[in-house]
Amino acid sequence: xxxxxxxxxxxxxxxxxxxxxxxxxxxxxxxxxxxxxxxxxxxxxxxxxxxxxxxxxxxxxxxxxxxxxxxxxxxxxxxxxxxxxxxxxxxxxxxxxxxxxxxxxxxxxxxxxxxxxxxxxxxxxxxxxxxxxxxxxxxxxxxxxxxxxxxxxxxxxxxxxxxxxxxxxxxxxxxxxxxxxxxxxxxxxxxxxxxxxxxxxxxxxxxxxxxxxxxxxxxxxxxxxxxxxxxxxxxxxxxxxxxxxxxxxxxxxxxxxxxxxxxxxxxxxxxxxxxxxxxxxxxxxxxxxxxxxxxxxxxxxxxxxxxxxxxxxxxxxxxxxxxxxxxxxxxxxxxxxxxxxxxxxxxxxxxxxxxxxxxxxxxxxxxxxxxxxxxxxxxxxxxxxxxxxxxxxxxxxxxxxxxxxxxxxxxxxxxxxxxxxxxxxxxxxxxxxxxxxxxxxxxxxxxxxxxxxxxxxxxxxxxxxxxxxxxxxxxxxxxxxxxxxxxxxxxxxxxxxxxx
Amino acid sequence: xxxxxxxxxxxxxxxxxxxxxxxxxxxxxxxxxxxxxxxxxxxxxxxxxxxxxxxxxxxxxxxxxxxxxxxxxxxxxxxxxxxxxxxxxxxxxxxxxxxxxxxxxxxxxxxxxxxxxxxxxxxxxxxxxxxxxxxxxxxxxxxxxxxxxxxxxxxxxxxxxxxxxxxxxxxxxxxxxxxxxxxxxxxxxxxxxxxxxxxxxxxxxxxxxxxxxxxxxxxxxxxxxxxxxxxxxxxxxxxxxxxxxxxxxx
Numbered sequence: 001x002x003x004x005x006x007x008x009x010x011x012x013x014x015x016x017x018x019x020x021x022x023x024x025x026x027x028x029x030x031x032x033x034x035x036x037x038x039x040x041x042x043x044x045x046x047x048x049x050x051x052x053x054x055x056x057x058x059x060x061x062x063x064x065x066x067x068x069x070x071x072x073x074x075x076x077x078x079x080x081x082x083x084x085x086x087x088x089x090x091x092x093x094x095x096x097x098x099x100x101x102x103x104x105x106x107x108x109x110x111x112x113x114x115x116x117x118x119x120x121x122x123x124x125x126x127x128x129x130x131x132x133x134x135x136x137x138x139x140x141x142x143x144x145x146x147x148x149x150x151x152x153x154x155x156x157x158x159x160x161x162x163x164x165x166x167x168x169x170x171x172x173x174x175x176x177x178x179x180x181x182x183x184x185x186x187x188x189x190x191x192x193x194x195x196x197x198x199x200x201x202x203x204x205x206x207x208x209x210x211x212x213x214x215x216x217x218x219x220x221x222x223x224x225x226x227x228x229x230x231x232x233x234x235x236x237x238x239x240x241x242x243x244x245x246x247x248x249x250x251x252x253x254x255x256x257x258x259x260x261x262x263x264x265x266x267x268x269x270x271x272x273x274x275x276x277x278x279x280x281x282x283x284x285x286x287x288x289x290x291x292x293x294x295x296x297x298x299x300x301x302x303x304x305x306x307x308x309x310x311x312x313x314x315x316x317x318x319x320x321x322x323x324x325x326x327x328x329x330x331x332x333x334x335x336x337x338x339x340x341x342x343x344x345x346x347x348x349x350x351x352x353x354x355x356x357x358x359x360x361x362x363x364x365x366x367x368x369x370x371x372x373x374x375x376x377x378x379x380x381x382x383x384x385x386x387x388x389x390x391x392x393x394x395x396x397x398x399x400x401x402x403x404x405x406x407x408x409x410x411x412x413x414x415x416x417x418x419x420x421x422x423x424x425x426x427x428x429x430x431x432x433x434x435x436x437x438x439x440x441x442x443x444x445x446x447x448x449x450x451x452x453x454x455x456x457x458x459x460x461x462x463x464x465x466x467x468x469x470x471x472x473x474x475x476x477x478x479x480x481x482x483x484x485x486x487x488x489x490x491x492x493x494x495x496x497x498x499x500x
Numbered sequence: 501x502x503x504x505x506x507x508x509x510x511x512x513x514x515x516x517x518x519x520x521x522x523x524x525x526x527x528x529x530x531x532x533x534x535x536x537x538x539x540x541x542x543x544x545x546x547x548x549x550x551x552x553x554x555x556x557x558x559x560x561x562x563x564x565x566x567x568x569x570x571x572x573x574x575x576x577x578x579x580x581x582x583x584x585x586x587x588x589x590x591x592x593x594x595x596x597x598x599x600x601x602x603x604x605x606x607x608x609x610x611x612x613x614x615x616x617x618x619x620x621x622x623x624x625x626x627x628x629x630x631x632x633x634x635x636x637x638x639x640x641x642x643x644x645x646x647x648x649x650x651x652x653x654x655x656x657x658x659x660x661x662x663x664x665x666x667x668x669x670x671x672x673x674x675x676x677x678x679x680x681x682x683x684x685x686x687x688x689x690x691x692x693x694x695x696x697x698x699x700x701x702x703x704x705x706x707x708x709x710x711x712x713x714x715x716x717x718x719x720x721x722x723x724x725x726x727x728x729x730x731x732x733x734x735x736x737x738x739x740x741x742x743x744x745x746x747x748x749x750x
Contacts, residue, residue, distance in 0.1 A: 076532070077530050077532055077578075077579055078530075078578035078579060079530040079578075079579075080528075080578075091530070092529050092530045092531070094529075094530075094531060094617060095530045096532070096617070097501075097617050129549070129550075130576055151574075152573070152574025152575070153572050153573055153574040153581050154570075154571075154572055154573035154574060155573070155574065
């Protein structure tokens with residue numbers, strides 16, 4: 001288990017001369033100014049699994065990757081590496097019996113938090129036996145210093161008593177908890193969490209909090225998107241942007257018309273500029289599954305399609321990077337933040353109303369609209385109506401998530417659950433139609449290239465055909481999924497939750 | 501957690517040096533490794549710079565709850581812990597005899613499965629009740645052999661013995677301390693794999709660096725990481741893992 005000792009700056013400077021009792025602190029390395037980083041997936045999956053991943057530079061250009069338990073700080077594994085790992089490919093697959101790979105599920109590793117420190121690494125030696133490893137840090141401002149000690153197995157008591165002259169280990173470990181808190185907050189921000197609201201809170205205040213959270217969530221993804229570390233950065237950027245636009249469209253009576261129009265227009269622009277890259281990311285991510293759906297001899301024939309996707313992705317990525325680094329984007333982020341902070345932006349007629357009433361009204365209206373639109377869908381209704389229903393469903397889902405803190409979990413969770421079932425079907429239906437059209441469009445492009453064999457076009461045709469067959473099958477299932485969502489018990493569930 | 505035992509009923513074939521270096525190589529890869537020095541001579545314990553002493557000896561170790569966990573000592577290497585030897589291990593057979601089962605060692609090692617990815621057993625050279633327990637507990641039996649006629653004979657004996665073991669471990673023989681200048685070594689090393697496809701392809705050469713382990717009290721993979729012998733141990737660990745992965749797929 002990790003032991004943390006609070007020391008003062010003076011002790012930090014003279015540690016190497018300290019001989020606590022019969023023990024000796026042997027300095028193995030010192031770094032003038034460096035940083036300890038917490039690595040994790042963007043949404044803190046390792047933290048969620050009770051693990052904290054720390055990167056600490058060592059002498060020379062190398063460093064040490066260390067996995068600790070968040071609860072006790074216990075060091076589980078240490079790996080010397082030349083550079084901080086960026087993907088799971090940089091770490092052995094067997095690490096912690098595969099538990100880390102399972103927790104991260106293919107996500108890239110980014111720095112969630114870092115601490116600027118002066119660092120000393122030390123060994124605690126008693127009778128020529130090293131019984132503990134220690135890291136001593138003096139934080140950037142020079143005010144706080146601490147020492148993390150990892151006693152070697154079987155020497156826990158010996159290390160504690162040897163270090164008594166330095167002080168007693170703190171049970172709460174303020175420095176370790178501080179690092180953990182900062183990283184958890186960053187992960188929470190990235191993991192689409194929303195602020196806790198109260199029903200009586202003025203709508204202006206609640207909407208401001210929600211929009212500011214969404215703006216922060218969106219901007220926190222920009223760096224990762226531009227560095228192209230993981231396709232999920234762009235995805236999360238787009239989700240935050242889409243949610244913000246949805247909030248502007250579904251709760252219209254709080255912000256001023258001017259602020260409302262500005263936000264909708266700019267978020268729409270961002271969505272349009274990034275759609276092509278996201279689509280290509282998804283196709284490339286799903287490419288192995290697309291191949292699997294074909295017979296073994298057709299799979300190889302699909303290669304020119306993959307190359308086309310790669311080429312187009314390069315172009316699309318370059319475009320997105322230009323947009324995110326542009327003045328237009330930075331001006332948008334800046335002025336939208338300014339608008340959200342300004343009182344005059346909250347001149348809608350309901351700005352002073354309690355958010356509980358506003359949220360209930362918006363949710364009930366959206367639910368009613370989906371029920372009405374869905375009931376009007378028959379076997380002959382054009383596909384566009386189902387696509388439109390999906391968009392409405394998405395807006396309802398976002399509303400339920402924004403205002404989840406206003407309702408008891410036991411009431412809101414079943415609502416989200418039943419909506420999710422319907423949305424999954426509508427999403428799969430939409431994907432089939434879009435993918436079939438996408439494949440046909442790309443096949444038309446490849447047809448112009450004489451070097452592309454006919455087998456490629458046949459393979460793409462087969463895939464498009466499969467998608468159209470799936471689309472038909474899903475269409476037949478629509479009523480079975482829609483009926484429970486629009487049923488009397490579900491309606492009563494909404495009414496009960498919203499106190500209507 | 502998987503259990504890898506280094507075993508040969510013949511002594512002086514390089515069991516301990518292989519066990520010490522392979523455990524270190526595994527730990528370098530981030531594998532949480534534990535080595536249990538079952539030999540009362542305590543050579544592995546010595547190489548890792550720890551005392552060959554277990555409080556209460558083998559009797560307490562095998563009969564008390566958590567005694568195994570409490571006996572573990574950290575080493576100077578990250579991800580590498582040691583269950584030290586004790587002189588009382590010479591009575592290991594007597595203690596195990598009382599359990600009237602050959603599964604006791606396996607049962608006990610399972611209590612450590614949460615803390616380690618791999619457990620390595622450095623076994624004494626004998627065919628005893630302890631060896632039977634090792635064969636029941638191990639997933640893989642790694643058998644270092646000298647390229648000599650006598651050594652080959654012991655391989656056949658162990659192989660035969662394993663035929664009577666219920667759920668026998670994967671037997672992986674390999675040649676250690678090979679001196680390519682000797683024609684007999686060359687002949688045996690080239691001929692053996694033709695008849696025994698389970699033999700590992702890595703050959704660990706004779707090296708004077710290994711003798712210095714007694715002075716440095718550290719694995720050569722730590723003190724001379726770029727030496728030929730270190731490279732051979734890295735390759736051997738890869739071979740072992742590949743062979744075990746193939747075996748698991750079957």
